[in-house]
Every structure is written in structure tokens, then in C-alpha cells.
Amino acid sequence: MSAAYLDALDAGRGVLVGGEWRRGGAGLFDVEDPATREVVAQVADGDRADATAAVEAADAAFASWRHVAPRERSEILRRAFDLMHRDVDELAALICAENGKSLTDAKGEVVYAAEFFRWFAEEAVRPGGDYGSSPAGGTRTVVTHRPVGVAALITPWNFPAAMATRKIAPALAAGCTVVLKPAAETPLTALAVARLLVEAGVPEGVVNVVPSTDAAGVAETWLADRRVRKVSFTGSTRVGSILLKQAADRIVNASMELGGNAPFVVTEDADLDAAVAGAMIAKFRGGGQACTAANRFFVHADVAEEFVARFGAAVEALTVGPSSTGAEIGPLISGKAVAELDRVVAEAVEAGARVAHRAEVPETKGYFYAPTVLADVQPGSAILEHELFGPVAPVVTWRDDAELLAMVNDTEMGLAAYVFAGELQRAMKLGEAIDAGMVGVNRGLVSDPSAPFGGLKQSGLGREGAREGLAEFQETQYLSIAW
Numbered sequence: 026m027s028a029a030y031l032d033a034l035d036a037g038r039g040v041l042v043g044g045e046w047r048r049g050g051a052g053l054f055d056v057e058d059p060a061t062r063e064v065v066a067q068v069a070d071g072d073r074a075d076a077t078a079a080v081e082a083a084d085a086a087f088a089s090w091r092h093v094a095p096r097e098r099s100e101i102l103r104r105a106f107d108l109m110h111r112d113v114d115e116l117a118a119l120i121c122a123e124n125g126k127s128l129t130d131a132k133g134e135v136v137y138a139a140e141f142f143r144w145f146a147e148e149a150v151r152p153g154g155d156y157g158s159s160p161a162g163g164t165r166t167v168v169t170h171r172p173v174g175v176a177a178l179i180t181p182w183n184f185p186a187a188m189a190t191r192k193i194a195p196a197l198a199a200g201c202t203v204v205l206k207p208a209a210e211t212p213l214t215a216l217a218v219a220r221l222l223v224e225a226g227v228p229e230g231v232v233n234v235v236p237s238t239d240a241a242g243v244a245e246t247w248l249a250d251r252r253v254r255k256v257s258f259t260g261s262t263r264v265g266s267i268l269l270k271q272a273a274d275r276i277v278n279a280s281m282e283l284g285g286n287a288p289f290v291v292t293e294d295a296d297l298d299a300a301v302a303g304a305m306i307a308k309f310r311g312g313g314q315a316c317t318a319a320n321r322f323f324v325h326a327d328v329a330e331e332f333v334a335r336f337g338a339a340v341e342a343l344t345v346g347p348s349s350t351g352a353e354i355g356p357l358i359s360g361k362a363v364a365e366l367d368r369v370v371a372e373a374v375e376a377g378a379r380v381a382h383r384a385e386v387p388e389t390k391g392y393f394y395a396p397t398v399l400a401d402v403q404p405g406s407a408i409l410e411h412e413l414f415g416p417v418a419p420v421v422t423w424r425d426d427a428e429l430l431a432m433v434n435d436t437e438m439g440l441a442a443y444v445f446a447g448e449l450q451r452a453m454k455l456g457e458a459i460d461a462g463m464v465g466v467n468r469g470l471v472s473d474p475s476a477p478f479g480g481l482k483q484s485g486l487g488r489e490g491a492r493e494g495l496a497e498f499q500e501t502q503y504l505s506i507a508w
């Protein structure tokens with residue numbers, strides 16, 4: 026990334042409150058490149074006082090922002106879309122530097138992230154509403170939607186741009202103002218997006234950002250503040266549950282995008298080339314560090330050997346290394362993540378799984394983990410319960426649909442699923458029978474700004490993107506009129 030772009034971020038003053046970039050009350054923290062373990066930048070470390078100041082600014086700005094004409098809000102979002110495209114290379118380089126993903130994945134993320142600004146720029150001007158009468162006929166009912174209020178947004182490190190824009194765009198389109206806490210691993214991209222929003226014309230106080238190493242302190246402060254009316258969180262189920270408990274105290278409107286444990290199903294009549302291509306995307310985008318990542322492979326016994334051979338060859342051919350080398354797979358986010366994945370894989374091997382295929386990993390200080398295909402994984406194994414969040418693909422075989430569906434749905438998670446089958450109707454029937462909010466049918470990617478992203482069971486509450494994404498930041502109100 027160009028040093029000038031990073032300098033212009035002025036991350037040491039990365040707390041954005043009421044249009045002013047300031048130092049953090051807790052000093053500075055380091056952001057590390059997981060591929061090299063070098064410090065990329067020092068970022069302002071916001072504390073509880075910064076968190077409160079951000080809410081104050083957001084609350085003050087809400088009074089006018091909610092009344093700004095939808096067209097005007099829309100055009101700001103549309104400009105933000107254009108600016109992200111103008112800066113696509115710089116933003117991708119920032120993502121590479123702090124997250125480690127490959128340059129191709131990083132560019133893909135920037136384009137995907139920008140799309141939320143365009144989508145919600147378009148939705149902002151289609152407010153909708155209703156007009157009706159009561160059954161007895163004596164009234165008229167006018168239904169409108171209003172912004173829920175100041176929204177607290179908390180985002181993870183795996184998609185540093187997209188997880189921020191997927192929340193900011195609908196919030197602003199709805200007329201909400203926001204306070205955002207990006208993950209401490211990857212605050213730089215969020216700061217860059219916030220700068221672009223300011224450049225796009227977002228008024229002071231509408232978007233506030235508090236990078237912080239005290240995630241719990243900032244979140245607690247926000248959820249305890251009467252002025253905060255909404256929390257939108259993407260991250261682990263564990264933290265989502267903590268936030269829901271805090272939200273319960275004040276009955277705060279909550280949207281949760283939590284963990285996944287996506288099954289990837291291959292039937293006996295599936296096009297295996299398509300299945301392998303889909304598996305490579307579903308498993309290895311972002312190095313497997315996605316909540317939608319295929320986590321459990323269920324391949325029909327008749328084609329399992331062939332599938333594992335072809336998939337394994339593709340996995341062995343993957344290049345692993347820092348994004349600067351053009352590698353396809355970057356590092357995991359931390360040494361802790363590598364140790365945890367090592368432990369889970371070792372346990373699976375102990376239980377009878379076989380390391381069938383493995384890519385090569387460079388000898389570096391980075392947090393690399395070799396892309397791995399595990400064959401002969403037994404149904405019910407611990408590894409199938411675990412959200413791997415890394416480039417490991419455990420393969421289980423099956424024979425009949427009922428047995429398959431029992432295994433697939435035997436999890437508390439229900440975010441994404443993938444089905445590859447020769448006959449579309451069979452694929453759709455299987456898809457409908459899987460307890461997941463999103464099912465990729467003969468494709469390995471479900472993320473799409475125009476589709477409602479979200480999960481069932483412990484994978485979350487609410488939806489992002491699509492029409493539904495806007496509704497998450499709105500309250501319904503009706504006026505009942507004597508007639």
C-alpha cells in the first residue's frame with residue numbers, strides 16, 4: 026500500500042467524533058500484518074469516554090440527519106460507492122496489510138463492500154408505506170417507517186470493509202446515525218471507509234468511529250446509553266450472546282450475524298468439476314476465515330473418492346504466502362488461530378481422519394496454515410461441531426438423503442449451506458430441507474448485496490443487505506385517523 030495513503034489516514038488520530046479526528050483516551054495500539062508480523066500502523070485507542078462522546082455526536086446529528094431528504098442521503102451513499110472504486114487499489118492494499126488475505130480476495134471484498142453503498146443508495150429513495158382502513162370502517166391507518174435512532178455497529182476482522190459498509194449503508198439510508206467499533210485487528214480499513222464517507226459529504230456526527238482494544242468496555246458503554254437504540258453486530262456467537270444480554274436490559278433493537286458451520290453437499294449425480302470449483306470458493310475465500318465458509322463436506326459415497334482426488338489436487342496446487350507474493354491463500358489472523366486449528370486437526374486425526382491432501386506453506390514468521398483436505402472423517406466427530414475458520418476441509422461420506430439431512434442439520438448453527446446436485450429440483454429440495462438462512466445451489470458463493478444475508482438458530486437474528494437490511498434500521502409506526 027502506498028505510504029501516502031496510510032499517512033493520510035492519520036490513524037493515531039483515528040477516533041472520529043462529530044466530524045473531528047482525535048486521539049484516543051487510551052493512547053495507541055499496534056496493528057500487525059499477520060503475514061509478516063510487522064507493525065503496519067499505530068492506531069488511536071478509544072476508551073469509554075470516547076465511546077460516550079461518539080454517542081453524543083451521533084445523537085446530536087440524528088435530529089437533522091433523519092429529516093435530510095432521502096434523495097440527498099442516497100446521493101451521499103452513491104458518492105461513497107464511487108470513491109471506493111476510485112480507491113480500490115489502496116483499500117485492497119490496506120485489507121491485505123492488516124488482514125492478510127490475498128490481493129484477489131481483498132479487491133473482491135472492496136468491490137463487494139462498495140456495492141452496499143450503491144444498493145442502499147437505491148433503496149434509500151424507496152421508503153414505502155401503507156394506507157388502509159379498519160374492518161369496522163371508522164378509521165384510516167397510515168403506516169410509515171422511521172429510523173430507529175443512534176445505531177451501534179460492531180464489526181469483525183475477516184471482512185474489514187464489507188462488514189462495515191453492510192451496516193453503515195442501510196443505517197444511513199434509513200436516516201440513522203452511527204457509532205462504529207471495528208475489530209482491533211483491522212481498524213485501518215474502517216478508518217479509510219469513514220474518510221471516504223466524509224469526502225462523500227456525510228455531515229458531522231452522522232458517522233463516528235471508535236477503534237479500541239477495549240471492545241467490551243466500548244460495547245457496554247454504548248448499550249448502557251439511553252441514546253443508543255440499535256445494535257448491529259457481526260462476530261462470534263459467544264460475543265453475540267453477551268451483547269444480546271446487554272441489549273435486553275434496555276430493550277435495544279438488535280441484529281446479529283454470528284457463527285456458521287456450513288455444510289457442503291455433493292450428490293452422486295453432481296457435476297464434479299463444478300462441485301470442486303464451488304468447493305474452492307466456498308472453502309478458501311479469505312483463507313477459510315468466513316462465517317459462510319464451507320466447514321463440513323458431505324460427499325455421496327459413490328463419488329467421494331473421485332471428488333477427494335480432484336478437490337485434493339486443486340488444494341495441493343494452492344499457493345500460500347504473503348499477498349505481496351501474489352499467493353492465493355494468506356495467513357490466519359493470529360498465532361492463536363493457528364494453534365487452535367492445529368489442535369482441532371490433530372484431534373480429528375487421532376479420531377481416525379486422514380490428511381489426504383495438503384498444500385505447501387512457506388517458512389516465514391507469518392501465521393500460515395497449510396490448506397488441508399481431511400478424508401475418512403467419522404460422522405459425529407468433534408471437528409464437525411467446530412467452526413474451523415481456516416483452510417481445512419473435513420470430508421464425510423453418505424448414502425441416503427435422510428441420513429445426510431440428519432447429519433447436516435445436527436448443529437446449533439444455521440448460516441450458509443451449499444448443495445451440488447445434477448438435478449436442480451433435487452438440489453432445491455435438499456436446500457429447503459437444510460436449516461440454513463442461505464443456500465448456494467450449484468455455486469460456492471452466497472453473498473450478494475441484493476439478497477437477505479443472515480442465519481437461523483445460533484447463527485443470528487435479522488438480515489443484512491436486500492430490502493430486509495434497511496428494515497433492520499427502521500421502526501414501523503402507524504397513524505390511526507378518525508374518519
Ligand code: ADP
Binds near residue numbers: 180181208245
Ligand atoms: P472473532 O472470533 O471474529 O474475532 P469476536 O466476536 O471475538 O469474533 O469479535 C467480533 C467483534 O466483537 C470485534 O469488533 C471485537 O472487538 C468485538 N468484541 C469482542 N469481545 C467483545 C465483547 N465482550 N463485547 C463487545 N464486543 C466484543
